[in-house]
Amino acid sequence: MKNTKPKSKKKKILFIILSIVVTLIIAGDWILTVMVYNENFNQRFESYEPLMLYVDDFDGLHRTKYEFSSNGGQKLAGYMYSSGENQRGIVVMAHGFGGGGHNSYMDCVNYFACHGYYVFSYDATGNDESEGEGVGGLPQGVIDLDYAITFVEESGKFPSLPIVLFGHSWGGYSVCSVLTYHPEVKAVIACSGFNASPNLFEAEGKKQVGNGIYLMLPFVKLHERIQYGGYASNTALDGFSKSNAAVMIVHSFDDEVVPAEYGYEIYYEKYKDDSRFSFIPLENKGHNYFNDDTYRNEFNAKFDEWLKTLDYDYNTEENRERFSEDKANYIYQNLDREKWCNSLDLELFEDFVGFYDEHIH
Numbered sequence: 001m002k003n004t005k006p007k008s009k010k011k012k013i014l015f016i017i018l019s020i021v022v023t024l025i026i027a028g029d030w031i032l033t034v035m036v037y038n039e040n041f042n043q044r045f046e047s048y049e050p051l052m053l054y055v056d057d058f059d060g061l062h063r064t065k066y067e068f069s070s071n072g073g074q075k076l077a078g079y080m081y082s083s084g085e086n087q088r089g090i091v092v093m094a095h096g097f098g099g100g101g102h103n104s105y106m107d108c109v110n111y112f113a114c115h116g117y118y119v120f121s122y123d124a125t126g127n128d129e130s131e132g133e134g135v136g137g138l139p140q141g142v143i144d145l146d147y148a149i150t151f152v153e154e155s156g157k158f159p160s161l162p163i164v165l166f167g168h169s170w171g172g173y174s175v176c177s178v179l180t181y182h183p184e185v186k187a188v189i190a191c192s193g194f195n196a197s198p199n200l201f202e203a204e205g206k207k208q209v210g211n212g213i214y215l216m217l218p219f220v221k222l223h224e225r226i227q228y229g230g231y232a233s234n235t236a237l238d239g240f241s242k243s244n245a246a247v248m249i250v251h252s253f254d255d256e257v258v259p260a261e262y263g264y265e266i267y268y269e270k271y272k273d274d275s276r277f278s279f280i281p282l283e284n285k286g287h288n289y290f291n292d293d294t295y296r297n298e299f300n301a302k303f304d305e306w307l308k309t310l311d312y313d314y315n316t317e318e319n320r321e322r323f324s325e326d327k328a329n330y331i332y333q334n335l336d337r338e339k340w341c342n343s344l345d346l347e348l349f350e351d352f353v354g355f356y357d358e359h360i361h
Helices: 005-041 102-114 139-154 170-180 198-215 217-228 236-241 264-271 294-309 317-334 337-341 346-359
Strands: 062-069 075-082 089-094 117-122 163-168 187-191 246-252 277-282
Touching: 005 198, 005 217, 062 139, 075 102, 075 139, 089 102, 089 139, 089 170, 102 117, 102 163, 102 346, 117 139, 139 163, 139 170, 139 217, 163 170, 163 346, 170 187, 170 236, 187 346, 198 217, 236 264, 246 264, 246 346, 264 277, 294 317, 294 337
Parallel strands: 089 117, 089 163, 163 187, 187 246, 246 277
Antiparallel strands: 062 075, 075 117
8 A cells, every 4th residue: 555645745735835825926916906006095185286276266255164074083174165145055075086175176166156055165185284194095085075964964054955966086986975874965966987996996007007907906995995894895886776866977988087987887877767867978078077178278388388498308307396486487477367267167067056956955
């Protein structure tokens, strides 16, 4: 009879070695994924001062600043905007990702405020005047919005009026997903949004590494789940199913930041025959389509001409600080603030207000 013990022992050793190798590979992929995730999403974002919008840029616009706490005790800066009287409801607005807080949406704020609505807008965690070393991750947007709505409803500082939501990009995802926690919301307008938090990581990752991004997505989901619990797995579709709110979905089909397949197409497939939902498909409008780009294109063309007049290479590290100062001075001296601050697509925003008016009762 042959002795099989040596072979059996070798198999056990081989199995242990393979297990260790696989574990190290998985751990390495997880660590790499978290590093990439944090590099892209766990950053602090500040609005670019030379292009910031101010209350004084808009006739009759007023605001009061408030502070409220989010999930980790971090203080968020929120503002209640108004213009005129006889407001019919409160628009709670969630801003997009990467450009700072709500400042770049103040022309949108002004339009709603001038057309019968209070507007409560805030800087999410890690943005502008709110606390936080970084955003943390995309589910943080849903969390901050959840706390913002609760603050508006329960602080006793605001009138008891119907609440509607407005969000763009990251904010578009947030205003839909948060319906799970606030089914009392009357109506939602989501522009350029996505269904689930990993979608933005996937969309950008496919540009960089192709299908290799799908090896990282399980670790993204696990990382977010550990950080944010149920908020991480909650999707826009979950929010829709938990609410009776009227929903308007707006998306341009040439959007390269959030392709329509991650939001609009998912929602349309499921809800195209549901009277709760209104869909506005756009063409050749890109990711940001709130403004008429006539003046912006004109300004950018003149800026490009100015770049050619510089007597130094503004792309080099040694000239970075100098160029930053020269660029800011150029903008301060040449930007027509009246045109810059008043270029909204009025037809689109008229549709937005009409949608709210129809559903706040």
